[in-house]
Amino acid sequence: MTFTAASASRTRLGGLAAGALAAAWRPSPPPLALTAGELSEVEPVLLGAGAGGLGWGRARGTGLESTPAGNALHEAYRHQALAYLLRRTRIAEVVQRLRAAGVEPITGKGWAVASLYPEPGLRPCGDIDLYVGRQDYAAAALALRGEIGELVDLHCGYAELDDRDEAELRARSRVAGAGEDAVRIFGPEDHLRLIALHALRHGLLRPLWLCDVAVALESAAGDFDWDYFARGRRRRADWALVALEAAHAILGARIDAVAAGRRRVRLPRWLVPAVLREWGAARPPHGARVPIADLLRQPGALGRALVLRWPNAIEATIGLGRPFNELPRLPLQLGECVRRTVRFSVRRAQRGLTGASQRD
Amino acid sequence: MKPRKRRDALVVHELPDEMLVYDLERHKAFCLSKNIAWIWRHCTGQRTPGQIARALEAEIGAPVGEDVMGVALHRLSKAHLLREPITPPASSARTSRRQLLRHAATLGGLTILAISAPTVGQAATCLAAGACVNSHCGDASGRVCCAGAAGCKQNSQTCGTGQTGFQCM
Numbered sequence: 212m213t214f215t216a217a218s219a220s221r222t223r224l225g226g227l228a229a230g231a232l233a234a235a236w237r238p239s240p241p242p243l244a245l246t247a248g249e250l251s252e253v254e255p256v257l258l259g260a261g262a263g264g265l266g267w268g269r270a271r272g273t274g275l276e277s278t279p280a281g282n283a284l285h286e287a288y289r290h291q292a293l294a295y296l297l298r299r300t301r302i303a304e305v306v307q308r309l310r311a312a313g314v315e316p317i318t319g320k321g322w323a324v325a326s327l328y329p330e331p332g333l334r335p336c337g338d339i340d341l342y343v344g345r346q347d348y349a350a351a352a353l354a355l356r357g358e359i360g361e362l363v364d365l366h367c368g369y370a371e372l373d374d375r376d377e378a379e380l381r382a383r384s385r386v387a388g389a390g391e392d393a394v395r396i397f398g399p400e401d402h403l404r405l406i407a408l409h410a411l412r413h414g415l416l417r418p419l420w421l422c423d424v425a426v427a428l429e430s431a432a433g434d435f436d437w438d439y440f441a442r443g444r445r446r447r448a449d450w451a452l453v454a455l456e457a458a459h460a461i462l463g464a465r466i467d468a469v470a471a472g473r474r475r476v477r478l479p480r481w482l483v484p485a486v487l488r489e490w491g492a493a494r495p496p497h498g499a500r501v502p503i504a505d506l507l508r509q510p511g512a513l514g515r516a517l518v519l520r521w522p523n524a525i526e527a528t529i530g531l532g533r534p535f536n537e538l539p540r541l542p543l544q545l546g547e548c549v550r551r552t553v554r555f556s557v558r559r560a561q562r563g564l565t566g567a568s569q570r571d
Numbered sequence: 572m573k574p575r576k577r578r579d580a581l582v583v584h585e586l587p588d589e590m591l592v593y594d595l596e597r598h599k600a601f602c603l604s605k606n607i608a609w610i611w612r613h614c615t616g617q618r619t620p621g622q623i624a625r626a627l628e629a630e631i632g633a634p635v636g637e638d639v640m641g642v643a644l645h646r647l648s649k650a651h652l653l654r655e656p657i658t659p660p661a662s663s664a665r666t667s668r669r670q671l672l673r674h675a676a677t678l679g680g681l682t683i684l685a686i687s688a689p690t691v692g693q694a695a696t697c698l699a700a701g702a703c704v705n706s707h708c709g710d711a712s713g714r715v716c717c718a719g720a721a722g723c724k725q726n727s728q729t730c731g732t733g734q735t736g737f738q739c740m
Contacts, residue, residue, distance in 0.1 A: 289600075
């Protein structure tokens with residue numbers, strides 16, 4: 212198969228995934244308009260992206276539920292529903308351990324965004340992402356030793372929200388649950404911004420992330436403070452708006468809550484095809500790949516690993532801090548490769564020096 | 572005999588057409604079809620199987636024999652969802668086991684489906700312990716193990732972030 216044909220095939224498959232997930236986050240989504248054959252084709256993409264439950268939400272009641280693909284999606288849904296309930300208890304335990312150490316974390320992404328969906332089971336709850344101020348990180352890491360990594364992703368600072376004032380982030384955060392189960396989550400404006408920027412930083416590799424943007428966007432109530440959402444670094448605010456527009460264009464998210472005057476960004480023409488191609492390719496995202504350092508001694512594996520790491524146009528734009536416009540992305544993708552290589556080499560050199568000084 | 576459902580160490584999630592149950596002691600998950608979920612809900616220790624059968628008949632508008640109820644209760648018992656074990660119903664001259672199962676199927680099924688139990692790391696982007704297969708903290712598809720997961724060939728090391736990056740430690 213030629214490169215062009217392979218690319219077209221991936222784009223088509225990504226388009227099927229987008230069709231399967233359109234409005235899947237709503238309480239009553241429209242019935243799925245795929246054939247059994249198309250569902251069977253797209254099922255591995257949905258399952259691999261953690262979007263099996265959402266796929267089931269669209270497939271149930273359509274006659275497709277009894278197909279093998281429908282059964283696989285149903286199984287994912289059941290699995291995720293139980294995992295969500297089990298995780299809720301676990302989160303409360305983890306948060307209580309932090310509170311006992313005098314740290315009040317804010318939860319975001321993963322479980323926090325799963326709770327925005329109309330029923331457990333639609334979205335996998337993922338890691339428990341906990342955000343603490345830099346001053347609290349050491350105490351938090353100590354309190355959670357043994358938990359970090361497998362279950363808990365403890366963030367030092369507020370990641371994509373670090374252009375916000377910590378006091379304001381906390382003041383705008385909300386408490387979900389009650390009593391010992393109470394967990395603090397980001398306020399809706401901060402959470403939408405966090406989810407949008409996180410999805411873009413990872414090149415919108417997983418369709419699930421764009422569904423997250425869509426559900427958070429459509430959850431925005433009448434008192435959603437769009438001025439505050441757009442506050443902070445102008446370019447980041449524009450990026451976040453790009454994610455909202457992408458959710459609208461690709462998945463049909465309702466964007467009318469964003470006043471016309473604020474919809475100041477226009478999606479570049481390359482973006483939607485780039486996203487669909489990625490979805491069809493189903494590449495593992497950053498953080499779910501074998502570290503490149505571990506592959507340096509395996510030339511065959513290294514080649515494949517580099518292909519997996521080729522930054523897509525979105526990742527390159529964010530990585531180099533550029534705007535989303537119609538200019539060609541290839542120079543940015545090459546530039547992002549150089550940036551990553553330099554960063555990787557510097558880190559290797561630093562670790563080498565540290566190792567040498569320890570041996571001395 | 573008045574069957575009583577187990578209440579301890581279970582996580583229950585009701586869906587419109589089925590019920591999901593997770594056994595926290597055995598780490599097993601089950602999906603109960605609508606009618607067997609109804610039966611389980613009514614195993615309160617207050618009614619005999621015959622009384623439950625008649626209540627179900629009234630609920631669904633179809634005959635439910637005590638033999639069929641016996642099959643359902645035995646399945647619940649085998650899944651450890653009842654407090655006291657229930658023995659399987661003996662086939663009588665009038666009803667063979669095959670007939671019993673056919674009757675159960677006409678009631679919309681009395682199935683308990685074992686589903687793969689969720690594990691801690693499965694929903695995350697990294698691989699949980701047991702799924703990590705090589706000495707590079709990863710699997711063949713290129714996904715890496717969660718930190719702390721056993722995924723290293725050497726000794727009993729686990730994966731984590733060390734001085735040279737994500738590595739066997």
